[in-house]
Every structure is written in structure tokens, then in C-alpha cells.
Amino acid sequence: MSEKYVAYVGTYTHEKSEGIYVYDIDVNTGAMKERSVAYINNPSYVCLSHDGKYLYSIADEGVAAFSIDENGDLKKINQCWIGGMRGCYLEVDSQNRFLFVGGYHDGRVTMMRLNRDGSIRGISDGIFHQGLAISASERRLDHPKVSCVKLTPDEKYLCAADHGLNQIKVYRVDYKLGKLKLEDIVRCNLDSAPRSIRFSSDSKFMYVLTELANEVEVYSFKDEGDEPEFERIQEISTCDEPYASSSTCMDISKDDKFVYVSVDGYDEVAIFKRSAKTGKLSFEQSTPVSGDFPKSLEILPDNKHYLVLNHDTNDIRCFATYHDKKYSLMNMPPVKVGKPNCIKLHKLA
16 A cells, blocks of 8 residues: 555553654554654544544543644644543544534533534533443442444434443434434443444444443444434454453454454454454454553554554554464564554545
């Protein structure tokens, strides 16, 4: 692949990190070279606009907007308060009208209106999740914690994974009024703690990674009669001992053939083969990541390499994957960066 890419790495800045790190990256090998830093407090999660012009970031003060220049470097535009405690996840619609924020600490979903220049105008709507979840064993009591917000492929609905309530709340998005309306609730297993949501590119399937149950729950998805329909069709374990570890991140390969999951307690990445017809997964391989707390991962565009962000050992490692032989090997020296938490790739024009 001859296209030029940069990688944006969001970090926690309470130790040595200083903000969002920008790297030149060779997507054919995974080699990374730092080019600049955008200084900001605790940019633990970042997302890119679909047109590649803007980057949005979590910050201690709320959310921040950056413009992206021709080299991939960042220039801060503005920042806004989100109406609650600091967020943990961001999603932006394809027309750059609204930024959606998931709040883990206060169980809030926030809808932020965007301006045409990419800046954040302010809060359009905000909903606090309510209720308590009691575990099946009645030993665990939890409260709302929104860990992920993800638009359905048609962008009619916003799915909000609630880690505390073991639910996916499905909101209809009113882009004209800038409002969210609860449309449905997908109930995950008790004590499962949904962490991350992804959709297949054909829009037919939703994948939910559960942090405590260490499973991927697979759902079929349809929108017939102007009502979303989700049906659970599979549950598959990410490791040998459910509830003995925690699964933290999930990504789907660009060719839609594989689902990758990072497993914290085992410090490994598990890879599942995906059936395009049924949407179901089958286990292929698992690989130790040679670091502690694989907080995030990114599959490169060639579908042959992936990056793992080891939060507690302060590094990024690249692995080459050999699906035919069912194993992966680290193929680059680790890149040192303080408390990496999120990574996004951007193709330069």
C-alpha cells in the first residue's frame, strides 16, 4: 500500500505523557515515528470526522476539537463542557453535525452540536441513565456506566453500552432538533458488563464485547417497519476462564473477515474468524502481547498487521498475523509512550 498515514494516540497525562501523540506510520509494516504532540489534559479517547478534516478528543474539561493539516498535525480549535463528569468514548456522524459522548463515571449520554468549521457549539441533549443492577449471585451492585456510544450503520440510532446496567440502550437520533429518544433496550447477560460495540460493514450484525463475562455477544440487526430489531445469535468466550479476567477492546478487520479482542488479565489478543453469511464467530488464535494491560488495538489496512497499546508498560507493539498458520509474531521494536489508551489511523490526502 502506497498511501501515507498518520496515527493519533490518545493518552492519560497524569505521569509523563503530554497529550495526543501524532506518528507517521508505515501501514505495510507497522513502523511508527513520532512527528508531533497536541498538548491537552488526559485525551483518553479520540475520534476522527468522516471527511478527515477534524479530530475530537476527550479532555478533563469536556471535549476538544482539532483541525488536521495536510501533514496530519493537529491545531486546537476549541473545547466545550459536556454537562457532566469527563467522558470516555466519542462518536461523530458522517455529516459532522453532532458529536456523541459516552460518560462512564456518571452514566450519561451527551449529544454535542458541531459547527461547519468543525468547532463544537455546545450541548444539544443529554440523558443520564438510571437504575441499579444486581448480579446473579447478589454479591455485586452496580450503577449506570456508559462505556461506548456507537451509531448504527444507517445512523438512525445511537447504541449506548451501559457497563453497569448490562444493557445496550438504543436511541433514535433526531438530527433536526438535536435530540435523543429511547427506542429500545438490548439486555445483555447479568454481570456481563458490555464494554464495546462494533457493526459489520454490511450492517447486518452487531458485536458486543463484554468486559467481565469475557465474551463477544453477536446480534443480528434489522430495521424493518422503522423499528430496530436485535436478536442475539451467539455468545463466544474470549478466554478460557470467564470472570477471571477482563476483555477491554475489540476491532473488526477492514475486510470484515476477523474480529480481534484484547484480554487484560491474560495480556493477550484473541482473534476470531467471522462468517459473512451467518455473522457468527469461531476462535482462530491467541497471542501474548509482551506487555501489561492491552487497553486498545488497531488492525492496519492491509489486514496483516495490528497494533496493541499496553497501558501499564507504556508502549505500542506491532504484530504480523498469519491466519493460515493461526499465529501472530511481534515484528517491530516497541514504541514507548506514556499511558496509551486509544489509537486512530488517518490517511493523508
